Amino acid sequence: MKYPPEIRHVNVSRYVTPLREGGSLPAIVEADDDFLYVLKFRGAGQGPKALIAELIGGELARVLGFRVPEIVLGELNECFGRMEGDQEIQDLLRASEGLNLGLHYLSGAITFDSLVNTVDAKLASQVVWLDGLITNVDRTARNTNMLMWHKELWLIDHGASFYFHHSDQNPEEQAKRPFVQVKDHVLLPVASELEAVDEDFRAILKPEIISSIVSLIPEEWLTDRAFETAEEQRQIYQRFLETRLAHTHIFINEAQDARKALI
Numbered sequence: 001m002k003y004p005p006e007i008r009h010v011n012v013s014r015y016v017t018p019l020r021e022g023g024s025l026p027a028i029v030e031a032d033d034d035f036l037y038v039l040k041f042r043g044a045g046q047g048p049k050a051l052i053a054e055l056i057g058g059e060l061a062r063v064l065g066f067r068v069p070e071i072v073l074g075e076l077n078e079c080f081g082r083m084e085g086d087q088e089i090q091d092l093l094r095a096s097e098g099l100n101l102g103l104h105y106l107s108g109a110i111t112f113d114s115l116v117n118t119v120d121a122k123l124a125s126q127v128v129w130l131d132g133l134i135t136n137v138d139r140t141a142r143n144t145n146m147l148m149w150h151k152e153l154w155l156i157d158h159g160a161s162f163y164f165h166h167s168d169q170n171p172e173e174q175a176k177r178p179f180v181q182v183k184d185h186v187l188l189p190v191a192s193e194l195e196a197v198d199e200d201f202r203a204i205l206k207p208e209i210i211s212s213i214v215s216l217i218p219e220e221w222l223t224d225r226a227f228e229t230a231e232e233q234r235q236i237y238q239r240f241l242e243t244r245l246a247h248t249h250i251f252i253n254e255a256q257d258a259r260k261a262l263i
Contacts, residue, residue: 057158
């Protein structure tokens with residue numbers, strides 16, 4: 001895979017329908033390339049940081065070989081929401097003028113259900129490892145954030161990752177912490193090959209790969225006033241990931257202990 005990846009820019013041309021699963025009100029929209037996207041809005045509750053997590057998490061998953069819908073940057077102009085009748089949606093659109101994040105809409109995909117769909121131990125271990133790396137708390141039986149499309153597993157919605165960036169805690173210290181929420185991971189009971197996956201994935205995620213992904217974050221999303229420059233904020237994610245990759249045994253051991261408690 002060629003890196004750095006190229007993230008396309010599209011102009012959002014039509015609001016199709018809201019997706020009300022959760023509080024951030026993502027929506028299906030049409031863009032000027034005639035494709036449909038699930039658009040995540042910068043004006044939603046978690047703000048641009050959720051979009052940053054979505055971008056980094058999705059592109060890390062892609063470089064590791066997972067199937068992830070194409071990520072695009074979707075431009076909303078100031079006139080877009082004026083004809084929207086729903087006041088809540090109109091307010092969201094107005095607060096989201098500028099760059100937002102879209103995921104290519106997989107028409108006909110169905111939500112992964114662990115009672116119906118199965119994955120093998122290696123794939124389950126790969127997903128659990130990724131979520132341990134990025135501290136993704138949102139891959140549970142209640143909300144799997146995985147889709148089955150053409151009989152293949154696709155990963156979506158990584159906006160609840162990197163939750164350290166919503167607090168004032170030191171990110172490098174947080175990178176060395178176990179991921180206790182892994183006990184609720186929908187694929188944990190099947191994830192019996194974490195150590196083998198760890199060796200393979202750490203060999204892929206070299207510093208230059210991480211740097212190329214972090215460099216994709218649009219400057220206008222880097223609005224945290226705790227940092228003097230956008231680049232200083234961008235480097236927080238680089239250091240977090242590099243530190244966490246140097247201490248993967250911490251979240252692997254946590255996952256293995258949680259798995260033993262389940263089985």
